[in-house]
Amino acid sequence: MAKNNRPQNQQEQKVVTKYDKKVQKRKEAQRKAERDKKIAVFACIAAAAAIIVIAVCVAVSNYTKVHKKFIEVDNTPVSQIEFDFYYGVAKSDLLNSSLYGTMTYASYFTSYMGYDTGKSDASQKYASSDNTWYDYFANTAVTKIKEFKALNKAADDAGFTYNTLEDDYNSFIENIASEADSNSISVGEAYKELFGSHATESSIKPYVEKYLKAAAYQKELQTTLAATDDEVAAYYAENKDNYDTVDYRSFTITAETAGDTASLAAAKTKADAMAAAVTDEASFAQACTQYAATDEDKEKYADETASLSKSAKKSSVTNSSLADWLFTQDRKAGEVTVIEDTDNSAYIVAYFISRSYDESNNTTIANQLLSQKYNELITGYTDNMSVNNIKNRIKMLSE
Structure with a gap:
């Protein structure tokens, strides 16, 4: 009777056995494993997101360098495609120029300066220095870019009308095709050989058109800046000892x-x-x-x-x-x-x-005066052109 005196809703205290402890421990371990799994999943997602962000940043950086801004010249972006185009133009112009007599710069570089046309420019030291041939030609390219920017500005300032762009461009691409054929390579390969690994006909077309306009105006300047007979005579009179x-x-x-x-x-x-x-x-x-x-x-x-x-x-x-x-x-x-x-x-x-005095020197003097006038015109523009060598992508030899 005494036992039945406890309230009906009061339950007796449960005794915890060893088995109960094992079950409880197993449940806690399972909950921890599930929690760790979720953390691991979130970490993987975060890491993957970080990788994606880095990859996107690198891709954007590379795209910007190749298509938007490799360096800046005259506060204007120059993409790597444009830079490589002028690198090819400047290098070709120089190598095919006459040094003296029948010797070209190409033959001089290969015969006397150890330049190997079969190797990459970046892998060859230039003139026993810490600079490479890539450094040398890259600086030549910067000079060429400045010159042709100046020509385009001068053409616009002079009101130059360029009416032969279509014909000149067609001649340009025909020359590339001919170059490819003579070297038994595809036209696509020829563009890359001549103007860099990113070059295609379409990718360099805007730069080719600007280049052709500048070249056309450069040709016109040979007439407009030509020395007169009086200028030749006056120059000779002041410099007789150099010509007599x-x-x-x-x-x-x-x-x-x-x-x-x-x-x-x-x-x-x-x-x-x-x-x-x-x-x-x-x-x-x-x-x-x-x-x-x-x-x-x-x-x-x-x-x-x-x-x-x-x-x-x-x-x-x-x-x-x-x-x-x-x-x-x-x-x-x-x-x-x-x-x-x-x-x-x-x-x-x-x-x-x-x-x-040999009268044939009149032609030499006339050419010299033309060169002087041309240089004065171009430097009037280029002297004020800045070069922003972004991330030191080019080793500026004049610095």
Whole structure:
């Protein structure tokens, strides 16, 4: 009866067994595993998202570099496609230019500077320096970009009308096709070979059109800036010594002992005596054999032309005092002088024959004046053009 006196809703306290503890522990482990799994899933999602963000950033960066902004010139973006186009143009123009005579820059670079056209420019050192041939041609490309931007600006400023774009562009792509055919490669490969790995006909077309307009205006400037006859004459009058040539005879009498005062005086006496005996070219030639110091020299000057120099430019006369005397404006035929050659402890006996000017130099002067005018026009624009070398993508050699 006493046991039944507890309230009906009061439950007896449950006894926790070892089995119950195991079940509870297993449930807690399961809940933790499920929680960790969710965390892992969220972490993977976050990591994947981060990878996607990084990949997108890299892709955007590369796209911007290739298509939008590789560097800036004159506060205007230059894409890598445009830069590579001008790299190819500048490199080709330079390599095919004449250095002197029949030698081109290409043959000079390969023969004397170790440039290998079969290797990448970036893999070859330029002129025993830390720079590469890519650095060298890249700087040439920047100069070319500035020049052609200047030409386009000058064309617009001058109101230049470009009516032959379609024909010029068709000629351009025909030349690429011909280049591809001659090298047994596809046209697509030719574009990449000539203008960089990102180049296609469509990708470089906008830059080709600007280039062709600039080139057309450059050609017109050859007419509008051409030197007049009066300009050529005026330039020649101020620079005669650079273009005139002289015919003269000379003979050197050297002191027996270099630096010895008595020997120098004796050499001067002989030179003065020889000069006094000269009345014309024939007597000069005869005096050379008379004053020759050795049998070998006597034999040499037995030939009357041994003392003769013809069509000599001032720059080719090795003794500066002799050059100044020969190219004095009032020098007259038949004049004779004795000039001291202090560097060689000697005296030079000289006979002036004539001074002349080759009229073909008019063309040279005209071309030089045209070049000067053109450079003045272009530098009027390029001197104010800035180059923003983004992320130092180019090693600027002028810095």
